[in-house]
Amino acid sequence: MTTNTIHIKAPGCWMNDPNGFIYYKGKYHMFYQCFPYGPRWGRMHWGHAVSEDLVHWEHKGIALFPSKRGDRDGCFSGSAVEQDGKLYLYYTGVRYLLEDPEDTNLCLDDQFVSAQMIITSEDGVHFDNIKDKREIIAPIGERERGDAAHTRDPKVWRGADAWYMVLGTHGIDGNGRMLFYRSADLINWSYVNAVSKSGFGWMWECPDYYETKGGKVLSFSPMGFLKDGYKEENQSICMVVDFEEESCTMTMPDQYQFLDYGLDLYAAQSTVDQDGRRVMAAWVRMPETVGGEWIGMMCSPRVVEVEDGHIYFRMHPAVREAYGRAIDTPKEAAEAGYRAEADLEDGDGIDVGGYRIYRKGNQICTDRSLTAGDDRACRMQFETPEMKNGGHVEILVDSNLIEVFVNDGEYVISNAVYGIENQIVSDRKVKLFTVE
Ligand code: FRU
Incomplete structure (x- = not known):
């Protein structure tokens, strides 16, 4: 059976909403809206994945069907x-x-x-x-x-x-x-x-x-x-x-x-x-x-x-503990991607293989226009409201998702991305971590 680390992904099909999320008999269960016959929405089934730690997920196939x-x-x-x-x-x-x-x-x-x-x-x-x-x-x-x-x-x-x-x-x-x-x-x-x-x-x-x-x-x-x-x-x-x-x-x-x-x-x-x-x-x-x-x-x-x-x-x-191994470059990252940490001052920016994260005054902003795939009808630029605190960012980089946690969850910006290259360039010192 397919396994995923951190991010549960549609196993060769379509996935939407999380369903029936529960810790039950010592395991986390995540069911989800699923069309198992192709990568498009259709008559909905419930797919099912199970984890012992919220990090390593094992797909169990279809739980509910019409x-x-x-x-x-x-x-x-x-x-x-x-x-x-x-x-x-x-x-x-x-x-x-x-x-x-x-x-x-x-x-x-x-x-x-x-x-x-x-x-x-x-x-x-x-x-x-x-x-x-x-x-x-x-x-x-x-x-x-x-x-x-x-x-x-x-x-x-x-x-x-x-x-x-x-x-x-x-x-x-x-x-x-x-x-x-x-x-x-x-x-x-x-x-x-x-x-x-x-x-x-x-x-x-x-x-x-x-x-x-x-x-x-x-x-x-x-x-x-x-x-x-x-x-x-x-x-x-x-x-x-x-x-x-x-x-x-x-x-x-x-x-x-x-x-x-x-x-x-x-x-x-x-x-x-x-x-x-x-x-x-x-x-x-x-x-x-x-x-x-x-x-x-x-x-x-x-x-x-x-x-x-x-x-x-x-x-x-x-999740933070799972990304426990310090690395020097994202090229050393495992398939589960990596976690990056930095403090941004006004005007500072980080380039994650074409995806931009930067601070403008007291806001953190992102720009995915170089990494959004072919769909030009989706939004490209994003920003948080004014932050109460400093500009600490913790970033999870997966090949199809970048999640930017600002000031320990004061705001989060998550964007679906495509074609991310395994590189990172920043005006500030960035610390990198991957899974063991
Ligand atoms: C939300 C939603 C739900 C519905 C399900 C159908 O994305 O439209 O309201 O139950 O998806 O797949």
Whole structure:
């Protein structure tokens, strides 16, 4: 079976969202949206990768595939929880109302319905797609509550006195919206409340709510959010919120942060690692395939913490430790790439094989125009907001992804890249490390 170090990559096929991310029976499980038959989106399956340390991943093949009336056209995104040693996977089953609707614009025509479904496993590796799937929430019937087509991506968590679920939907007023449900037994769910806000797009994909060190965080991926002329209007954002669990009432502020200022990450999902840290993974949207063979990968896992009302996305210590061998030149780097560290003053820059990272005043900026592949419709230039602190950068360089952690996660800029050369030139001293 295929293995990956640090970054999980589509094994010869298509990958999008992380699903069912969980530490279960001593291993991390990362499921993901997958079309196993080629490097393009199609009827969704769940691929599966497993790791003991969040660093070395082994691909396990397909876990979920369309097999029931409710999910015959796709097993969309969802999450995982454990109860009494059993793994529960929640996901959205999709059923088309037209034959071959891909010939039209499926999304705009709404020619499909979505139900919330469950499948369980005793070991996290075997799933009975034929006998063990159940519909737990039928397609939404009342348009005032949500949308029969666009209601998806169940994220389930254990609350103080019950299990809770949040779903993303499209409100009748045209705004994105979240629906909250509660359950005592993980199977029977009742609707509790809806939360919505204008100015954040029309459909909220992959909502994730959690309490972490320093605060309560909502992260979601609003569709039609960033209308700045580039093709990806859907963006992942996050905010510090107030949430009252029993009534599922949430106060959402106007202020938000991008999850990542490279604007390539999408559909983030979090879990708790074996040491109790809140860890986030997200899909790296790649503008084009690699050699016509595969497309889609995950960013490195990040620790989410709130400090003074700001959400930090820090490099996971297991990732930093994995890049433990100091080297003099990137040419000595292993296949997993390398980690670079430097302090940038205003005007300083680093050139990573054609990809530029530089400091302009109190912002860190990147330019991928020489390394973006052939797709000229994607964004090329990126910048963080004004930094509170100095200009410390920690950079993870992989052949198809560069992640720039600024000031220990105050901001991160991650960009999908192509044709990166194994060289680095800098105005400042850069320290380099690779895996053992
Ligand atoms: C986000 C998303 C989810 C959906 C899945 C389908 O990228 O559109 O809302 O469940 O991907 O692949």
